[in-house]
Amino acid sequence: MGSSVSSEERRTRWDLRKVKLGVAALVFLYAALLLGLGGLRLYAIHLEFQLVSLEREIDLLSREDLKLANELVYLMSPDRIHRYACEKLKMAHANSLYVVVVPSIMQPLPKDETSILAKGEGKSASGFTAMANAED
Numbered sequence: 292m293g294s295s296v297s298s299e300e301r302r303t304r305w306d307l308r309k310v311k312l313g314v315a316a317l318v319f320l321y322a323a324l325l326l327g328l329g330g331l332r333l334y335a336i337h338l339e340f341q342l343v344s345l346e347r348e349i350d351l352l353s354r355e356d357l358k359l360a361n362e363l364v365y366l367m368s369p370d371r372i373h374r375y376a377c378e379k380l381k382m383a384h385a386n387s388l389y390v391v392v393v394p395s396i397m398q399p400l401p402k403d404e405t406s407i408l409a410k411g412e413g414k415s416a417s418g419f420t421a422m423a424n425a426e427d
Contacts, residue, residue: 365371376382
């Protein structure tokens with residue numbers, strides 16, 4: 292019985308194995324935790340870079356929007372339109388203005404439509420009466 296190992300030695304070896312396995316598990320857990328945190332940090336740096344890039348693009352687009360708004364105000368100014376109409380389009384001021392008043396409520400035709408049609412007036416497709424011959 293020279294190779295027999297006492298139960299106390301077995302227990303000590305088993306306890307030593309448990310400790311080694313526990314330490315290995317803790318080392319593996321800490322390594323996984325550090326890798327996870329490193330990955331999160333790299334992702335945060337990537338997001339920060341994207342944020343800076345988007346802020347730069349927003350700034351450029353805001354400047355372009357402001358420039359286009361100023362150009363629109365310049366192009367729509369009444370003085371510029373008047374000058375362009377007079378110089379480029381050779382328009383002149385009208386000597387007299389004619390105002391055409393359109394009634395807001397449609398009035399029905401008189402019962403005797405033959406007298407209206409004889410004068411050159413007729414009913415249009417939309418229901419309004421119009422003069423066919425303005426010279427009459």
